[in-house]
Amino acid sequence: MAVEDRREQLLDAALDVIARDGWQALTMEALAREVDVTRPVVYSAFRDLSAVLASLFRRQEERARSVVESSLPTMEDLDDPDAALVRAVGRFVEAVADDPRGWRLVLLPPDGTPAAIRHIVEQNRQQYADRITELVSWGLERRGGPSGLDVELAARSILAIIEEAGRLLLVDPDRYSPQRLEDFVRTIMGALTRE
Amino acid sequence: MAVEDRREQLLDAALDVIARDGWQALTMEALAREVDVTRPVVYSAFRDLSAVLASLFRRQEERARSVVESSLPTMEDLDDPDAALVRAVGRFVEAVADDPRGWRLVLLPPDGTPAAIRHIVEQNRQQYADRITELVSWGLERRGGPSGLDVELAARSILAIIEEAGRLLLVDPDRYSPQRLEDFVRTIMGALTRE
DNA sequence: CGACTTTCCTACACCGGCGTAACAAAGTCA
DNA sequence: TGACTTTGTTACGCCGGTGTAGGAAAGTCG
Numbered sequence: 292m293a294v295e296d297r298r299e300q301l302l303d304a305a306l307d308v309i310a311r312d313g314w315q316a317l318t319m320e321a322l323a324r325e326v327d328v329t330r331p332v333v334y335s336a337f338r339d340l341s342a343v344l345a346s347l348f349r350r351q352e353e354r355a356r357s358v359v360e361s362s363l364p365t366m367e368d369l370d371d372p373d374a375a376l377v378r379a380v381g382r383f384v385e386a387v388a389d390d391p392r393g394w395r396l397v398l399l400p401p402d403g404t405p406a407a408i409r410h411i412v413e414q415n416r417q418q419y420a421d422r423i424t425e426l427v428s429w430g431l432e433r434r435g436g437p438s439g440l441d442v443e444l445a446a447r448s449i450l451a452i453i454e455e456a457g458r459l460l461l462v463d464p465d466r467y468s469p470q471r472l473e474d475f476v477r478t479i480m481g482a483l484t485r486e
Numbered sequence: 487m488a489v490e491d492r493r494e495q496l497l498d499a500a501l502d503v504i505a506r507d508g509w510q511a512l513t514m515e516a517l518a519r520e521v522d523v524t525r526p527v528v529y530s531a532f533r534d535l536s537a538v539l540a541s542l543f544r545r546q547e548e549r550a551r552s553v554v555e556s557s558l559p560t561m562e563d564l565d566d567p568d569a570a571l572v573r574a575v576g577r578f579v580e581a582v583a584d585d586p587r588g589w590r591l592v593l594l595p596p597d598g599t600p601a602a603i604r605h606i607v608e609q610n611r612q613q614y615a616d617r618i619t620e621l622v623s624w625g626l627e628r629r630g631g632p633s634g635l636d637v638e639l640a641a642r643s644i645l646a647i648i649e650e651a652g653r654l655l656l657v658d659p660d661r662y663s664p665q666r667l668e669d670f671v672r673t674i675m676g677a678l679t680r681e
Numbered sequence: 682c683g684a685c686t687t688t689c690c691t692a693c694a695c696c697g698g699c700g701t702a703a704c705a706a707a708g709t710c711a
Numbered sequence: 712t713g714a715c716t717t718t719g720t721t722a723c724g725c726c727g728g729t730g731t732a733g734g735a736a737a738g739t740c741g
Contacts, residue, residue, distance in 0.1 A: 687737085696729075702722090706717105706719075707718080708716085709717095
């Protein structure tokens with residue numbers, strides 16, 4: 292098997308291991324066992340465990356970024372900030388539903404991952420928070436809202452709710468359907484005063 | 487040193503280790519090193535690592551419970567659900583500010599902890615969610631609110647925001663003061679329509 | 682075919698945590 | 712003081728993960 296393919300296979304296997312047994316369980320040894328091969332093969336694809344994790348996150352971040360991009364407000368949303376937010380949440384939740392294994396990485400945070408990686412994740416979260424902050428400011432201006440609202444905290448809260456929604460979906464997809472989560476956001480947005 | 491005292495000392499040391507080096511770093515060996523003693527001493531206090539973690543959580547849950555109890559609505563809140571929630575959040579956030587190390591346990595979730603313990607934490611979270619669900623129902627009845635609100639999700643969202651507030655406080659206490667967080671909640675509650 | 686490269690395995694030395702047995706030191710009390 | 716308990720230590724064997732060296736097997740190309 293070519294190194295490239297091997298790498299992909301190993302990353303998928305890593306997701307399996309983590310999903311099944313948790314972060315602690317991800318070792319070079321376990322990874323080798325998972326794809327039924329010996330350790331030197333794994334070492335030929337990745338320098339060490341932290342390299343595996345780094346690749347894993349890089350791949351997942353790629354996907355996360357594309358989800359975020361596709362959830363941003365479009366032209367049609369220009370006059371309806373509420374719809375924009377509802378749509379953004381909907382897109383996100385569906386992405387989680389589509390790739391639960393991958394999103395578990397981000398949503399059920401990794402302790403014990405190298406500090407460098409944790410830092411990257413945190414940095415990305417910050418970027419999303421900034422993105423949402425913009426959205427909130429724009430929405431406030433456009434549609435009105437609570438006067439004196441702490442925009443930054445509002446953005447953080449929205450992010451927290453979105454992430455919690457993702458987690459709920461991961462834990463109990465039947466109980467918490469994307470539809471239900473989306474409806475909830477719509478109700479809340481409808482209930483926020485416009486001045 | 488008496489076994490009882492030793493146990494307490496070890497639990498404190500465990501918090502130190504986790505705060506400094508993460509969950510992965512907490513081993514019987516590391517624990518022994520931390521209090522400058524040999525492993526058999528640790529083993530004489532706790533059967534194994536999972537026993538240490540269990541004790542740690544039991545102690546922290548005790549504290550968590552008392553915080554929750556003290557944040558519940560009292561007589562004076564009976565006619566003002568908004569104030570009740572604001573107060574609840576305020577109490578919680580202050581508790582976190584008072585014992586950051588301890589709350590880190592709960593708020594920065596433990597992956598790699600034995601499944602049994604993760605289960606306990608999850609169960610407690612569920613209880614808090616139930617508690618908040620009651621509060622939301624009561625508040626809806628009392629003060630009015632969005633019609634057709636998904637009460638369960640509302641409670642989950644509130645919990646998510648509260649926990650996020652706690653995390654923000656842990657990460658950057660200067661930027662996110664208890665006062666600021668409390669003000670934010672007050673603003674939001676004020677902005678939710680009453681019918 | 683035969684030389685060469687790629688892919689993989691076996692086998693090793695090493696490390697660090699686990700858990701226990703056996704024993705030493707110090708305090709307690711009849 | 713001498714027996715007993717409590718508290719601690721040293722020292723061992725075990726396990727499982729790490730990383731690497733050396734060589735087998737299979738595929739590739741002149």
